[in-house]
Amino acid sequence: MTTIAAIATPPGHGGIGIVRVSGALAKNLLARIFLPFSPYFENFHPWRMHRGRILDTTGEALDDALAVYMPGPRTFTGEDMAELHCHGGTLIVQNALKSLLRLGARMAERGEFSRRAFINGRMDLSQAEAVAEMISAPTPEDLRYSLNRLDGLLGRRTQALRESLETLRAQLCLAVDFSEDEVEALTPRDIARVVEDVARQIRQLLTGTKRASLMREGALIVLTGAVNAGKSSLLNALLGRSRALVTDIAGTTRDFLEESCVVDGLPVRLVDTAGLRTDNRGDLHPDFPLNSVETMGITVSRNKINEADAVVLVLDGARLGKEGACAATCPDATALEVLRQTKPLLLVWNKCDICAPAHLPPLWANTLPCRVVSALTGEHIDELARDIRRLVLNDAQAPQPPDGIAPNVRQAHALEQALAELEELVADIHSGQTLDCCAVRLDTAAAHLGEVTGISCTEHVLDTVFSQFCIGK
Incomplete structure (x- = not known):
């Protein structure tokens, strides 16, 4: 070279x-x-x-x-x-x-130092990827997952599983080649037991995929609610700086505003949207009638809600009044629209410095989580950040990965392909397929596991992986 x-x-x-x-x-x-x-x-x-x-x-x-x-x-x-x-x-x-x-x-070239380390056997592909991932890790948790991959935890685990499949395949091939000789052969039950054990361990490795993805890519959190509910103020409070324009004029936010930040250790993209209205003529805000620009902004707001990983519904506590939490149905007509959607939802009773709810959570909220805050004074904003993190991770069913091993997207795809092949193999065994057919599936599953560490990767895959590196790494 x-x-x-x-x-x-x-x-x-x-x-x-x-x-x-x-x-x-x-x-x-x-x-x-x-x-x-x-x-x-x-x-x-x-x-x-x-x-x-x-x-x-x-x-x-x-x-x-x-x-x-x-x-x-x-x-x-x-x-x-x-x-x-x-x-x-x-x-x-x-x-x-x-x-x-x-x-x-x-x-x-980009990533050429790390690529040479991979080619020369200094690290496997999962470790090489971890080098770049550590550099760009947005949160301490993501950094920990990357460091574990750099230490070779994922590579060693997948290599051990691959070797188990290779050993089983060798035994099957031996049984096929010497079927008429006195060679101790595995029963279908023995084969299925080994395959199911490997499949179980792959599922365990995949447990942390969703959480690792959220910790790296972040979650899309949409702030929505009626006009002047305090969405822009809440965005500024969560960001810890003034980013969105805040006024008393209804409809100040005409388009969505997206900002990336870390909320209680979780990377998120916060989206401040135009306030929703249910009155086409602006009857609820006679001094500020709807116009075509604001109407387009409301349409964009609804689209963003559909794209969101989670929705924060901001309620105007000053407008709802103390008794607004005691009603059988939500007095805020715009909130009813949001309450009907199926995204993970967090209620935020804003402006508690002016009016706190008489009942918490509101009677009409049923089992929805709710947090009382003041975006103006910053009261309970830290608690809200923890609520957002809990909402996203719980809904995504993203538990902590066992042993701190969390595959990235490419690695998870290879593991999922291997798992699918093994599940098909178990079905073939129970249906009485021949041993040579089973050996082919074992070979394919082992190849997919080899993709995690780069043993069976194509040049195209390597080019794609290392092209994402900086030039000096």
Whole structure:
């Protein structure tokens, strides 16, 4: 393989900028670009930092920096590697990289360092993916799942399951090839027992998929309710900053406003929507009649409710009054529309600083969760954040994954395919299918398990995975 180089630190200014090199020419390139300060320096001592000058191809000094040489195979990529630790100015690291490229290195492609680590057996594909996932982890919980995958927990578990299937397949093939000889053969019940045990363990691995997806991708939470109920104020309160325009004028929010944030450790996309109205002529708000723009905004609001993972129905406590919680049906006509939809729903009685409900939860709310808040003063906003997290995770039936192992989307798809093949295999066994047909299904299931660690991945899959990495990783 050619020797590659890239900047490993993010763009912009910082305390340190790192340029990394991997390949057979790593040490040679380092010697040509680095002039050590020490008069006693004779050669690069492996894994030791040396201080000196970085030089360009003309011998001009670029920076006072540190350099380290790391011989393979016990490196990240499994190859000889070198790193320059420069001052973190954009020009400095770019010039250092240019010098390495002029001396014979090639610019690394996206994820090429990690891809070489995979190719050279330093990590399996699930571990390589975890490198990028750790860097972009939005929450501590997602970071923990990524770290567990980097440690090889998922890879070792799926590899053990794959080996169980391979062993069973070998026994089946032996029974087929030597059916007339005195070879101890597995009974259909023995085969089914092994297959069902592997299937059970795959289901266990898939337990954390939904939760891991929510922790990485986030949930879409739509704030809805009547005009002037305080949806925009509530958005600002949850964000901890003023993002949405707030006025006393009905219909201030004409279009949806989406912001990403972390609510009690759960990444979410909060959507503030135009206030709902049930009166086409604006009879409920005679001073602010409906117009075509606001009508379009209300249509968008309803569409967003249909797209939501969960809905927060904001009630105007000041308008409902203390006794509004004691009625048999909700006095807010716009709320009735939202109450009829089937999305996970959380009621929020807003403006409790003006009027608190006489009964909590409201009698008409039945078993729906409800939280009393004041978006203006911030009262009970922290409790509301916990309610939102609980609503999303409970409805999604997203328990904590066992042993902290949570596959990502690609890995979960491979596991689901393996599971489907094993379930078909159990059905084939009970229907009396021949052993050679069973062996084919075992082979397919094992191949799907191999996709998790990259044993049986195509080049296209590898290209897709590593194209999502940054260039220096």
